[in-house]
Structures are given as structure tokens and as C-alpha cells.
Amino acid sequence: MxxxxxxxxxxxxxxxxxxxxxxxxxxxxxxxxxxxxxxxxxxxxxxxxxxxxxxxxxxxxxxxxxxxxxxxxxxxxxxxxxxxxxxxxxxxxxxxxxxxxxxxxxxxxxxxxxxxxxxxxxxxxRPRPLRPQRQSRRQQQSTGPPPPPPQHESNELTCLEHLRRPLEYFCLGCNILICSHCAVQNHRSPRCECVANEEALGRLSSKIDRLKTRFENQMMYIQDLNRNGMPFDNELENSKSQAFSYLSEVENNVSEFTQQCLQEVENLKRTVRETGQDIPRENQNMSSLLGRLQDSRQGYETIFNAPSGPSFLTNLSRYEKQADEYESEIERAVSGNAIPKIEFITNTGFQNFLRNPPPVACMEVKESSSRARRAPVQIRREGTFNVRNNRGGRTTR
CATH class of the missing domain: 3.30.40.10 (Zinc/RING finger domain, C3HC4 (zinc finger))
Structure with missing residues (x-):
């Protein structure tokens, strides 16, 4: 065979x-x-x-x-x-x-x-292969044989796609065991690099050791958390205290703002009530004109009530002239005194603020990126290989 x-x-x-x-x-x-x-x-x-x-x-x-x-x-x-x-x-x-x-x-x-x-x-x-990976110092110094390949019940790894051909190669790009036909037909992308199984074990030995150390560090970290508890409750309480402090400050500012607005409204009401109170209700010229008008009216009625005679006709034109003079003086007196009028101008920006008040604040509950973790061992993430079986050779027993 x-x-x-x-x-x-x-x-x-x-x-x-x-x-x-x-x-x-x-x-x-x-x-x-x-x-x-x-x-x-x-x-x-x-x-x-x-x-x-x-x-x-x-x-x-x-x-x-x-x-x-x-x-x-x-x-x-x-x-x-x-x-x-x-x-x-x-x-x-x-x-x-x-x-x-x-x-x-x-x-x-x-x-x-x-x-x-x-x-x-x-x-x-086949496409251009990737550059061969540089061997680590541990691999260069190692003189012993690489670890043996995994064994199955049949003591042989064979391919199901190509008539039980032996899976004697490993694709470093796809992380899968393959036969020679799989290497040529299915592993032709630039990421693929097909080597013998023994060489693959030697080149991946450092990653295998780092993965083992990574699991050990994770176990130590979880054990420490189980002993000491989750160190995140204090951070949540601190964030709540900060939120309540801010909301209390906003509440005080809103109360002060409300008092200021109400006080300003009261001041405007008082101004409206007091407008026009300082205008004099009586005018000295108008009082003098009223006295002369009363005298003319009394003289006119005396002549009018007297027996009819030529004297009434003689004085009629004089009283008519006096009435014209009185009307002219009244018009001048009225036009000389300005009558105040209140014109109220609203603040458009303030009205829009009252109709559509802005939000007081926004709150977002999320995980903190600076959690104070208490871990005696620093957790390190090493680049390890992920074994997948998506294409190429497949193993069978």
C-alpha cells in the first residue's frame, strides 16, 4: 500500500x-x-x-x-x-x-x-505559500523528538473524501489534518501552508504550552473571584451616588429658576397696575376755561330768558364767537396731554422653552471599562490556533 x-x-x-x-x-x-x-x-x-x-x-x-x-x-x-x-x-x-x-x-x-x-x-x-514561520528559541534549543501524533482505534488517520488516503499533512492556515489530495485540491488559498504532521507539532509546540498556561491562569482568576467575591458592587454604588448628586443639583437649579420667573411675573403685574397713576387728573388751564364757560353760559341764559327784543339779536353773534373759541381751547388742551397705552412684548425664546422644555439629562446603563479587578495573576490572551473542520480532510476511525 x-x-x-x-x-x-x-x-x-x-x-x-x-x-x-x-x-x-x-x-x-x-x-x-x-x-x-x-x-x-x-x-x-x-x-x-x-x-x-x-x-x-x-x-x-x-x-x-x-x-x-x-x-x-x-x-x-x-x-x-x-x-x-x-x-x-x-x-x-x-x-x-x-x-x-x-x-x-x-x-x-x-x-x-x-x-x-x-x-x-x-x-x-498551488498558490504562493506563506512565509515560513520563524522558529522560537525553545524549538531551536530542543533536541528531543516532537510529541507523537494522536492515535485512533484503527491506529491510522484516513481521509473520507479520497478513498481512505492517510492524513499525513497539516494545514497551518486552516488548522486541519489533510491528505495529499486535499492539500492540492482544497487548500490552495494564500493563507494555507501544508506541512508534515511531525513538523506541524514542532512548530505549534510553543502555542500548545501557552494555551495550557492560559487555562491555568483563568482557573486561578476564577478561584480568586470565588474567594473574594465580585469587586463591582462598590463601583455601582458610586455611580448611583454621582447620579443622585447631579439630579439634586438639577432640582435646586429648577427651583431657583421657577422662583425667579414668578418674581419677574409679579414685577410685571405691578408695573401694569401703576401705569398712568402719576398722570394729573386736573389741569389748571382746563379749570380756568370751565369757569369762563360757566360765566358765558349764565349770561347767555339771562339774555335768552329776557323778553324778546333787538338786544338778543345783537348779542347772539358774540356768544357764538365765544363758543367757537371755547372749542378751540378744549381741543388744544386735550391734544397737549399724552394718554399712555401699554403694549406687551412677549419673549419668543422663553415661550418656546415653556412649550418644548429640553430634557433634564440622559441616563445610560452600561458596563464600566475600568473595573477594579482583584486578580493575583494577570490574565494574558495568547494567539492560539482554533481547530476547525470546515473543509479539506476529515478524520475517521
Whole structure:
């Protein structure tokens, strides 16, 4: 079975579509296709005819591929593309099996016959991998073997999607065990980086230790809370006291404002009542005019009541002239004394305030961002991996 797996890997994923041989120093293009470094270099130098060219055609899909650097010469373009780490891992595993479990010192050379007319139909396409993560100091210093992979009842992890192929790889981007087919078909996004299970355990050992420490810190924190109680009641009472203090201040201000408004209304009423009281009710000229008018009226009645004679006709025009003079004096006296009138002007802003008073305040009940937590151990959140099983390989027993 192991030999069949090796043959499938080599026939499906380890053959360069240019030389039709096993990959040698595989290089990954941005379009996701992989080629031998020397095959890719020969192709670039044969198709790029200008030293000022900025791109070349991919041998598989004929798409434009930009040169890897602005100042990189054409002969160095192939060397500048990244090594396909996934294909390199497959090559190392196959070579280790061919040499009886011991990896050879140097990779097996592949034939470089560029002039071959036949080309294999199925090619491996994978996106540019993420940069390999820098090993921690603990990993660099560790000399012991990595922890063993998880074991199931069947003593083997297999894939349900691809005819029970072994799940011998782990995607660091998706955090899931996968087989070789899943790595090529389902894990092609830029976030994916597929490595062997042993390498994944070594690279994640520091995160495993930090996750264990995180759980321990959380347990200590909860135990401290159970012993000492929640330290949030005092903060709630303080916030209530501040709210009541503010509301009491608003209540006093509203009371003072009401008293001021009522006092001003009373002052305006008093002004209305007192308006016109200082105007003199009698006028000296009018009194003199009234005396003369009474004398003229009495003389006129004496002549009118006397026996009729020519003397009445003689005095009639004189009394008529006096009446005209009295009317003129009355008009002058009345027009000379101004009569006051009250014109009340309302305050539009104050009227609008009374009709639509603004809210006194707004209250919002929310959690405080500065709770005084009493924790003897500082809780730290470390970046850990979240194991998901949303796509790719699935395990079975």
C-alpha cells in the first residue's frame, strides 16, 4: 500500500510539465504552477528576448507572470521565485521511502530534456505559500523528538473524501489534518501552508504550552473571584451616588429658576397696575376755561330768558364767537396731554422653552471599562490556533 501511495504521489504531483521528470528544486509561480528551477530558467531565457521585459508567459496557462524583482536580470528570474515547500516535503517523503526510511543527502537529479514534445496533461497548481514561520528559541534549543501524533482505534488517520488516503499533512492556515489530495485540491488559498504532521507539532509546540498556561491562569482568576467575591458592587454604588448628586443639583437649579420667573411675573403685574397713576387728573388751564364757560353760559341764559327784543339779536353773534373759541381751547388742551397705552412684548425664546422644555439629562446603563479587578495573576490572551473542520480532510476511525 505504501508503494502505491508513493507511485500516486509521483505520477500526480511530482512531475514537472516541462521536462516530464521528477521535480528538481521546485519553484512556485504567482499563478500557482510549479516547475523545476532549471526548466523554468531555460523557458524564461528562451521566451524573453528583451533585457527590458517585465513579464513572461507561464508554460501551462500562458498567462502573464511579472518578473520577481525590478532590478533582477533575466537569467536570475527563476532563482528569485520561492521554493514550493509543499512539493519539497512530498519529494523528501518519497525519497525517504525509496532509500528505506533514510532521506538522501542530495535530491535525486531529474532529466532536463526541454525539447520533449509530449507534455503531461495534469499539472500541480498551488498558490504562493506563506512565509515560513520563524522558529522560537525553545524549538531551536530542543533536541528531543516532537510529541507523537494522536492515535485512533484503527491506529491510522484516513481521509473520507479520497478513498481512505492517510492524513499525513497539516494545514497551518486552516488548522486541519489533510491528505495529499486535499492539500492540492482544497487548500490552495494564500493563507494555507501544508506541512508534515511531525513538523506541524514542532512548530505549534510553543502555542500548545501557552494555551495550557492560559487555562491555568483563568482557573486561578476564577478561584480568586470565588474567594473574594465580585469587586463591582462598590463601583455601582458610586455611580448611583454621582447620579443622585447631579439630579439634586438639577432640582435646586429648577427651583431657583421657577422662583425667579414668578418674581419677574409679579414685577410685571405691578408695573401694569401703576401705569398712568402719576398722570394729573386736573389741569389748571382746563379749570380756568370751565369757569369762563360757566360765566358765558349764565349770561347767555339771562339774555335768552329776557323778553324778546333787538338786544338778543345783537348779542347772539358774540356768544357764538365765544363758543367757537371755547372749542378751540378744549381741543388744544386735550391734544397737549399724552394718554399712555401699554403694549406687551412677549419673549419668543422663553415661550418656546415653556412649550418644548429640553430634557433634564440622559441616563445610560452600561458596563464600566475600568473595573477594579482583584486578580493575583494577570490574565494574558495568547494567539492560539482554533481547530476547525470546515473543509479539506476529515478524520475517521
Amino acid at each position: 505504501a508503494q502505491r501511495v508513493v507511485d500516486n504521489l509521483q505520477n500526480d504531483y511530482l512531475i514537472c510539465s516541462i521536462c516530464l521528470g521528477r521535480y528538481t528544486d521546485p519553484r512556485l509561480l504567482p499563478c500557482g504552477h510549479t516547475f523545476c528551477r532549471q526548466c523554468l530558467s531555460d523557458h524564461i531565457q528562451q521566451t524573453v528576448l528583451s533585457a527590458n521585459a517585465n513579464q513572461f508567459k507561464c508554460p501551462n496557462d500562458r498567462g502573464d507572470v511579472r518578473k520577481p524583482g525590478p532590478n533582477t536580470p533575466v537569467r536570475e528570474w527563476a532563482n528569485a521565485f520561492p521554493v514550493d515547500t509543499f512539493i519539497s516535503s512530498l519529494l523528501q517523503a518519497v525519497q525517504s521511502h525509496e532509500h528505506g526510511g533514510n532521506a538522501p543527502q542530495e535530491p535525486e537529479p531529474a532529466s532536463s530534456s526541454v525539447g520533449t514534445s509530449a507534455r503531461r496533461g495534469q499539472t500541480l497548481t
